Amino acid sequence: MKLRIGDFYYGAALAQIAGYPVLTHVHGVDGKEGYFQINDNKRLLIKYATTGNGTWRFTVRPEDLAVLSDRADYEIWFALVCGESTICLLDEDQLQSVVDIESSTSQWI
Template structure:
């Protein structure tokens, strides 16, 4: 298959996401070129301009703004690849300052930067009052923004499930992953099911597996299963402290912590 010009520019953005030291899960969104789903809860539209340097101008079409104007399920971002120089990252609020998200015709966004200074951004309907830093992409995309809702798993998490350690039977980065839907379909009255669940998170807000962070995850596990009529006994299967050299240390949240879940139908 012939390589499209746009693929080189999309690749420039996706390579930086893949190289960032946090968990990233990327899928293309069907029906729109340069549109990707990141870590289950974010949508990223990548646009590019081929000018060498100075000022880059991008065309924004009505279908580029569909999710910005109505989606409540995703945090929407724009990544504007400026030639071979830099990538300008805009969140949905910034996009709204630059263009009319309800417009029926094409609009524009321009990015300018000189001598390595932060980027100035203007659009059809206005100009951003603040500048965009070059190092905002991809860090801000992967770490900023509110959690989708209070019942989601920690940001930038990976959940893995085992029936017999260490054989993985399921792995997901979905922040809305439902334990009841996934684990309880074969449990009837009087039955008991044991599952090992591992979780790690690369969120900067989650640093170590201390009693506070462990209890937050365990509260989520209980809520998820109790809500659908199941009881669960939770046992911490990983050590809460590990020995390194001459000292004992708590584990980092970027390392998987393992729980043993014993699930039964609530009587």
């Protein structure tokens, strides 16, 4: 199986999350890149930026936000991987404070 560049960034975020004892299982969601199901009640979208030069920018596409309308009974989390520097985890309320979840166009965080 060939590795993609995103696999390294997804792995970095998942490795941080795996350190918490409440994590019992994780798997990909519907073959969508960067989407993961954690336990039975959480959905995680991991976005990454490879360069930041002091300011990190992430594109949030309408299809990224569709997970919020398809949420069923899931808690929604966004992980922003800032190159090799750090990982920022946003819950749904924090995400809604920085993006318009009703937007039909791409946005920057």
